[in-house]
Amino acid sequence: MSRDSFIAVDDAGNRYLIHIRRSYINDGDLSDPHKRIEGLPSFHTNGGSVNKIDDETYEIVATGTRVKVVHE
DSSP states (O other), X not given: OEEEEEEEEOTTOOXXXXXXXXXXXXXXXXXXXXXXXXXXXXXXXXXXXXXXXXXXXXXXXXXXXXXXXXXX
């Protein structure tokens, strides 16, 4: 499983570290047993799960807080 992260900020200026978890699905066969494809990513923060609204906007599920990606 691969992990990346990015910073997002809410309307009040609070910053959140959003983690991206990427899982992989084994798609091998006898000719290539180690072949795998990337599954759907999931998003998380210390407060729990995060839903992706669009490429710039995410929502923290537990609080309903919407955050925007910070481009530094």
